[in-house]
Amino acid sequence: FDVMAHLTECLVSRRSNPITDFYCLKGVELVFEYLPRAYRNGEDLEARENMAIADTLAGWALVTSRPCLPHAMSHPVSAFYPEVDHGEALAALTCECMRFNIERGDEETVRKYCEIARIGGKNINSFTKEEALKSIDVIKELLEKIDLNVRLRDFGVKEEDFEGMVRSAFSTMRGPIEANPVDVSDRDIIELYKKSM
Template sequence: MTELLRPIEITRPPAIEFGAGLVGAVGRWAAAQGITRCLVVADAFNAARIELLGLPGEVTVFGEVKPEPDIPNLERALALAERAKPDLVVGFGGGSAMDLAKLVAVLPGSGQAIHDVVGAERVAGRSTALAQVPTTSGTGSEAGTRALVTDPATRNKLAIQSRHMLADLAVVDPDLTLTVPSAVTAATGVDALAHCAEAFTSRRAHPLIDLYALEGIRLVGRYLARAVADGSDREARAGLSVASLYGGFCLGPVNTTAGHAVAYPLGTRHHVAHGLACAVIFPHTLAFNAPAVPEKTALILAALGLRAASDEGAVLAAAHGFCARLGIEMRLSRLGVPEDDLGTMAEEAHAIRRLLDNNPRDLSRDRILAIYRAAL
């Protein structure tokens, strides 16, 4: 079967507003919908600037979102939602805040607990409106139907996917990212790049998504270094916001592959921020997959402004250099990952079949371990 004959479903928020200074569109939309009770799900930094949203009526804030949210973090947010009984839930922050907002919008009052909805389309429904406002350029979660939360009992990520978690409104205001530090800008930018590159090379790749994937990669290549060098560069910030959104478009119908599977244990076991984990792993999995998708790999490098290549060694050197020049720490040992845990991490990564089964090249447990060792 050719890619053109592969069935695909594309689901997007009914309304996406994009533009500098548009953050207040959330409040205007909420007022027009007759919303009177709002719950904002945010990290501590964004919880302190919710007035930018201009929300009407009674506003309750859950401002305790963790960088790698786990079930206890979710349960605290759900308890607040049960008390506040909001008409509207707003995710305001990075992917962690937006993922928790999705779950907070569907679980309270449903009779379902988090483990009841793990997997695809197990959410019973939603009676609360949902708006998403990203403040970083990385996850593209504002456009998608997936949420990830860590189970501390297993130290694995639980993946929930449901059309009921699709936002009614996504407002992407690039000016909200002007305050993001350079190190976070670099790591989250490579996360957006990884979303696009992994979808572009996936076994489930599709021409309807390829155009977003490749353009997202081009935007990262054009603007990420600029935004890292000068956080006040509004054009660069806008370009990265588009790249992140395009990466989100890739996640729903295609999703990620080996890069994210190998990166996940870094966050769940050793609390490496998701974007940083993806950035460290990205060059290794891109290079590993190159022999299976040489033409697409060459296109990815060219889109990044690098010399086109499909040889594993050349691809690894080029992609690693791209990330290192952004100032990203590319050694796992410097990020607190101990060598004696690499084997367990490889076992856990190899078990993430929902991602690895769509990788263009079969990735064994031993090869994952070799990637960790090379990155150590």
């Protein structure tokens, strides 16, 4: 799931650009199509090859753009709870971060989330926040297909650690926080952790 997180975050990042957007949108398309197949059957070489291409596109996007809020929040989760894999933490956090960005985002951010929803199979009639929320649905559907529709509580994460996790995010992940398309405060991050429980 880290590949999808890189792609969707770099797409909406403040550092995105037309080349990054091209890489990200194609990568998102490949992940939706091939990640469930690769997950179901590790011997499916076509699926694995296309996931490798998606991962390469995500890597290229990272060169000129930057991941944002889900990555900034996920690394402290794994630091405080080392048994939580990076992809698991991202799976637990991404949808609430998307909702936050859509609700507070500008037209460009909303349009990009609509594109994710469209690629994921949703009918998008206009670039509105309501339509953009469909991007959360397609990500949840993907997570269901790969048995990763999880919450932080599933890993034993405790609210008493949120303050420390926020301090960690701002001290070690300031770049992704600043790249987020919407300004975010420490209080916002605590609320997002709570909503991801």
